[in-house]
Amino acid sequence: MTPPTTTLIETLQQAARTAGQLLREGYHAAGAIDFEAKGASDFVTHYDRAAEHAIIETVRRAHPEAGFIGEETGETPAEGGRLTVIIDPLDGTNNFLHRVPHFSVSIAAREGDTLTHGVVYQPLLDEMLWAVRGQGAHRNAGRITASPARALHEMLIATCLPYHAKGDCATSLDQLTRLMSRVAGIRVPGSAALEVAHAGLGRFDAFWSQGARLDLWDVAAGIVIAREAGCTVTDLAGDLDPAEWNSLLVAHPERHGELREILATR
Secondary structure (H helix, E strand, O other), rough: OOHHHHHHHHHHHHHHHHHHHHHHHHHHHOOOOOEEEEOOOOOOEEHHHHHHHHHHHHHHHHHHEEEEEEEEOEEEEOOOOOOEEEEEEEEOOOHHHOOOOOOEEEEEEOOOOOEEEEEEEEEOOOOOEEEOOOEEEEEEEEEEEOOOOOOOHHEEEOOOOOOOOOOOOOHHHHHHHHOOOOOOOEOOOOHHHHHHHHHHHHHEEEEOOOOOOOOHHEEEEHHHHHHHHOOOOOOOOOOOOOOOOOOOOEEOOHHHHHHHHHHHOO
16 A cells, blocks of 8 residues: 655654654753764754754655755755755754753755745744745644734844854844844844744744854744744845845844844944
């Protein structure tokens, strides 16, 4: 009997749950996590590698034509197809290693040059945020939309900050200084995939990053979710194509332009 086929988004969700189970096991192995340095303050764990391998194997079984861009395994070109799966198996590695319960599995799909699918899974909460281009954004089985636009002084905004040699501290400090006295709060939780997706969910009113270095796998899935929830997602120059970005701004359409003006490099 031929097994039932699954849609791409179902496959990505299955892959995220499989990886998430590995991460839950690792997180609860308190004091028993071995890790090695991979550059300044950039750690790779057994769980990063195992989770990424599990994701790739799950996707390959259902979509053997897919190529991959993975944080740990690098790039594997698609075989005769246009489908590329973009993976961050553990977004928030430092949180994970320090037992801060805020990290995620982030998986996106790109067809040609267009991001089409996004899954961001928080394994400790069993919370699946997901979206398909043109079909809306969801939290588990329920549809989500961005919160109504709040006045600037009521906004809670998330960001990433650079550390050690990764990024531009001066730019981040300058932008923080411009915003701190004008908004209700700024948060740096430590998993960009979650923070971008949470802007779509309404937990944050916006997310931005410029000084910190973010790679495509950090934000690709969150971009799909935030856009499908109704947020405007560009870089700080207003460019829509993530391949050209060195900054990121996610916000309600009514506040996006105002925040761009405040944060623009001077």
